[in-house]
Amino acid sequence: MTGLTLPDGALASAVQSLPDDSLSENRQAALARFLERGFPTTRQEDWKYTDLNTVADISRRWLEGGAIPADNNALKKEIERICSSVDADWIVVENGVVSPAATPRIGDGITISTYSESSLAPAFEVPLADLNAALLTDGLHIRISVNAPDNKPLGLLFIDGSDDAPAVAQTRISIEFDAGAKARLVEYQASLGTADHYANAIVELGIADDAVVDYVRVQNRAGGHSQTHRTEARLGARSILRYNGFDLGGQLIRNDLDITIGSPEADVSVAGLYIAGEGQHIDNHVRIDHQTGPARSAQEYRGILGGRCRCVWNGKAIVQPGADGTDAEQANHNLLLSDRSEIDAKPELEIYADDVKCSHGTTVGQIDDNALFYLRTRGLDERDAIRALTRAFGASIVSRLSIAELAESLNEMVEARLTGLSDGESR
Amino acid sequence: MLEITNLSASTGDTAILNSLSLTVNAGEVHAIMGPNGSGKSTLALVIAGHSDYAVTAGSVTFKGKDLLQLEPEERARDGIFLGFQYPVEIPGVNNAYLLKAAVNAKRKHHGQEEVDAFEFLKLAREKMALLDMDQKFLNRGVNEGFSGGEKKRNEILQMAMLEPDLAILDETDSGLDIDALKAVAEGVNALRDPQRAIVLVTHYQRLLDYVQPDFVHVLSGGRILRSGDKSLALELEEKGYDWVKEAANA
Numbered sequence: 001m002t003g004l005t006l007p008d009g010a011l012a013s014a015v016q017s018l019p020d021d022s023l024s025e026n027r028q029a030a031l032a033r034f035l036e037r038g039f040p041t042t043r044q045e046d047w048k049y050t051d052l053n054t055v056a057d058i059s060r061r062w063l064e065g066g067a068i069p070a071d072n073n074a075l076k077k078e079i080e081r082i083c084s085s086v087d088a089d090w091i092v093v094e095n096g097v098v099s100p101a102a103t104p105r106i107g108d109g110i111t112i113s114t115y116s117e118s119s120l121a122p123a124f125e126v127p128l129a130d131l132n133a134a135l136l137t138d139g140l141h142i143r144i145s146v147n148a149p150d151n152k153p154l155g156l157l158f159i160d161g162s163d164d165a166p167a168v169a170q171t172r173i174s175i176e177f178d179a180g181a182k183a184r185l186v187e188y189q190a191s192l193g194t195a196d197h198y199a200n201a202i203v204e205l206g207i208a209d210d211a212v213v214d215y216v217r218v219q220n221r222a223g224g225h226s227q228t229h230r231t232e233a234r235l236g237a238r239s240i241l242r243y244n245g246f247d248l249g250g251q252l253i254r255n256d257l258d259i260t261i262g263s264p265e266a267d268v269s270v271a272g273l274y275i276a277g278e279g280q281h282i283d284n285h286v287r288i289d290h291q292t293g294p295a296r297s298a299q300e301y302r303g304i305l306g307g308r309c310r311c312v313w314n315g316k317a318i319v320q321p322g323a324d325g326t327d328a329e330q331a332n333h334n335l336l337l338s339d340r341s342e343i344d345a346k347p348e349l350e351i352y353a354d355d356v357k358c359s360h361g362t363t364v365g366q367i368d369d370n371a372l373f374y375l376r377t378r379g380l381d382e383r384d385a386i387r388a389l390t391r392a393f394g395a396s397i398v399s400r401l402s403i404a405e406l407a408e409s410l411n412e413m414v415e416a417r418l419t420g421l422s423d424g425e426s427r
Numbered sequence: 428m429l430e431i432t433n434l435s436a437s438t439g440d441t442a443i444l445n446s447l448s449l450t451v452n453a454g455e456v457h458a459i460m461g462p463n464g465s466g467k468s469t470l471a472l473v474i475a476g477h478s479d480y481a482v483t484a485g486s487v488t489f490k491g492k493d494l495l496q497l498e499p500e501e502r503a504r505d506g507i508f509l510g511f512q513y514p515v516e517i518p519g520v521n522n523a524y525l526l527k528a529a530v531n532a533k534r535k536h537h538g539q540e541e542v543d544a545f546e547f548l549k550l551a552r553e554k555m556a557l558l559d560m561d562q563k564f565l566n567r568g569v570n571e572g573f574s575g576g577e578k579k580r581n582e583i584l585q586m587a588m589l590e591p592d593l594a595i596l597d598e599t600d601s602g603l604d605i606d607a608l609k610a611v612a613e614g615v616n617a618l619r620d621p622q623r624a625i626v627l628v629t630h631y632q633r634l635l636d637y638v639q640p641d642f643v644h645v646l647s648g649g650r651i652l653r654s655g656d657k658s659l660a661l662e663l664e665e666k667g668y669d670w671v672k673e674a675a676n677a
């Protein structure tokens with residue numbers, strides 16, 4: 001029993017109130033597991049810098065209020081806006097509820113079903129997966145075959161929010177990429193509404209041999225909204241995963257990206273950008289497990305921090321015994337715009353094989369005074385010069401965006417976020 | 428145009444400029460020469476408004492206005508251009524972006540309409556042709572990965588785009604091969620104008636073979652020891668800086 005859990009009775013009845021279906025048994029088992037374990041706490045090494053009291057508190061108030069978000073016009077408008085801003089086939093998950101009826105006809109080669117239809121049971125071994133499985137209304141299973149059309153990316157919009165009472169949403173998606181499949185996906189996490197919100201999502205990516213996957217996750221939640229998010233990817237032989245993560249909004253954000261290289265000659269590249277301002281906490285944990293070699297993984301995260309905020313980056317590469325020929329790189333660079341910003345950066349390497357190439361590098365810096373002066377002598381005022389230098393710092397990640405359809409929309413979001421930082425959130 | 432009177436400046440506890448006076452009028456080209464550490468670059472940076480240097484005495488006026496009250500960007504928009512000895516590399520800030528922002532900041536300040544992308548490109552291409560610069564430099568990061576000569580040409584390009592009233596070129600000739608030196612000198616000569624003043628800060632007189640100054644000043648110990656016409660530069664080249672110091676002490 002840990003210190004951070006939820007009231008047994010209220011949680012049990014929340015689980016009980018979900019539909020009686022093929023997931024019911026699994027929910028009860030997951031509930032028992034969560035009640036035994038609770039939320040991870042800062043006493044655990046992996047959660048040292050991220051205190052989940054905020055999300056536990058929202059969950060408690062949600063259980064007390066028993067709110068089920070009502071139909072919300074603002075949410076509908078926002079869904080329309082986002083879906084029309086990026087040319088993709090969108091699947092919308094609203095407040096954690098998947099509805100197959102709302103998914104588009106995507107064409108041959110892509111099949112979409114719910115967990116209950118497919119008799120799938122969500123796993124709940126890792127922390128927070130138990131809470132997710134216990135409270136999950138239903139999950140979505142997507143299978144992408146080698147014949148799937150690739151003229152447009154597939155969009156997953158996780159959108160939450162309520163104006164009435166604190167709310168909690170659980171989302172679970174598993175995507176299987178068949179051998180040789182080529183696919184591009186955008187996962188867009190958004191929220192709005194004045195009530196506190198906690199979203200807990202798990203995405204599983206099963207990438208078979210020779211598949212090529214471009215995956216972009218964009219998180220642009222509303223100010224008072226928090227999320228814990230976990231992506232688990234497993235790569236087959238000669239498969240390629242290019243993953244981009246962008247965190248712009250939200251209050252307390254924790255993302256775990258857990259990649260397992262189970263077969264030789266897989267190639268993983270991860271590029272992430274987090275921009276945090278006043279009151280934000282953004283934590284990215286990336287773990288890449290090289291179980292076999294040769295294979296390559298490279299990750300680079302950049303952070304722009306302004307105002308009183310805290311970001312965490314923890315990049316871990318594990319090279320298991322026998323995973324010879326592994327090439328693992330990790331880099332994390334941070335730009336602090338305020339002396340009240342804090343970054344906890346931790347690169348980690350665990351190497352149990354001999355023939356490997358591993359590197360890591362972390363930097364924390366401020367705006368370069370020489371560059372700032374140079375720009376000002378050309379007539380740019382201080383604010384514009386700082387914005388130009390800040391934008392430039394993030395540009396090396398933004399320019400690596402692997403899905404062109406998202407570029408315009410992402411640039412606008414990043415620009416808007418940087419404007420927010422330079423308009424008084426920083427310093 | 429520029430009136431420097433009894434200017435003293437320091438950085439930290441170190442006094443660098445020591446009651447320096449200098450008058451520069453429109454249409455004139457001045458060369459400021461001197462040994463290393465004499466305060467040449469400090470003078471240039473103080474005029475541009477670098478915050479590392481504190482003015483402890485004296486005054487500087489530009490077109491009749493108190494220059495020392497102005498922020499660096501205000502000085503730039505008002506017509507002062509500093510060509511850096513070591514132009515800063517700014518990866519990720521596009522050269523074209525900087526040039527356009529700089530031109531428009533100045534235009535806005537003077538109540539003129541901002542240039543659009545089309546007009547800007549036309550103007551930039553014209554000036555680049557003059558400096559024998561490849562247009563690919565527009566799309567690179569500011570000075571990012573540029574050679575020494577390319578950086579200096581880029582400074583002259585910025586100057587040509589901004590058409591300042593007063594250009595101060597700090598060691599623009601250092602580290603240049605003869606072709607780059609000629610190209611830079613041509614760029615400077617093209618900007619000679621009865622309405623414009625140019626101050627060349629240099630260690631060697633080599634640049635002055637290509638850009639003929641109207642006045643030459645020798646700076647040492649933070650003050651001007653001697654002023655003259657271009658023959659002073661040749662005399663210096665022959666006799667060395669010690670000669671001026673000895674003459675001043677005598």
